[in-house]
């Protein structure tokens with residue numbers, strides 16, 4: 001339930017203007033209101049509350065405010081965020097140092113502010129802690145790859161999978177890069193935006209990890225097999241109605257970068 005405090009409200013109409021589903025009525029000197037039958041359309045986005053210049057809006061829906069700093073907006077300087085983004089690199093060599101749960105809880109506490117389609121916030125997380133649990137997944141993926149290479153030679157990835165499976169047998173790990181942990185995003189299978197939401201959330205996760213010295217590696221070579229053959233992740237008890245979003249290895253980086261590599265120029269069409 002969203003309420004509007006008559007004594008604080010200056011009838012500016014901003015809450016009504018910013019509401020993405022336009023359910024707030026406010027005209028002239030009237031106090032804003034939302035009619036009973038329109039409440040179900042509310043996305044719980046909080047825009048009415050945070051754009052209100054006088055603090056007259058109270059959002060009564062479920063949720064938790066940020067817990068680590070004052071909820072005043074704070075923006076990085078363009079140079080700061082640019083430097084952070086271009087310094088991100090995929091990590092494929094990890095140290096043994098374990099990542100504390102508290103650190104991950106702090107990071108995921110921030111990730112919950114990532115955008116999501118209709119603000120449904122559909123992403124849930126499964127975290128595999130420690131090499132042993134990661135190795136279990138790696139082994140199942142390697143077996144799957146070996147099977148495809150043998151039984152489905154027409155598959156365009158067959159020779160690559162065969163090579164990866166052999167490398168794994170020889171003690172290398174091109175699949176999970178010997179990452180000490182894996183984070184999996186899981187999303188409701190019937191939400192058409194949720195796969196995109198999951199990628200956005202993991203991108204935030206990755207960029208936040210960087211500030212803690214934690215390296216990350218998108219594990220397409222786990223995600224693709226696991227989506228082809230869901231039994232690979234059977235032991236993780238993905239809830240009914242949910243499916244895998246993406247998989248990312250992480251752990252403290254063994255090495256630090258010393259410079260920034262080249263990338264293509266942006267390809268922009270101006271119309």
Ligand SMILES: Cc1cc2nc3c(=O)[nH]c(=O)nc-3n(C[C@H](O)[C@H](O)[C@H](O)COP(=O)(O)O)c2cc1C
Nearest residue numbers: 088089090091092174175177217218219220221222
């Ligand atoms: C969707 C996606 C899947 C990826 N899968 C893997 C993977 O399975 N193994 C791996 O080592 N790197 C993987 N990567 C990392 C890319 O290879 C890496 O981002 C790219 O080479 C650029 O390097 P940079 O991230 O250091 O800028 C993946 C990246 C993305 C975005």
Ligand code: SF4
Nearest residue numbers: 019042043045046048
């Ligand atoms: S929370 Fe968002 S969707 Fe709901 S009334 Fe406020 S602005 Fe509109």
Ligand code: SF4
Nearest residue numbers: 009010012013015052
């Ligand atoms: S934004 Fe705040 S002050 Fe302005 S009309 Fe809405 S509740 Fe009133």
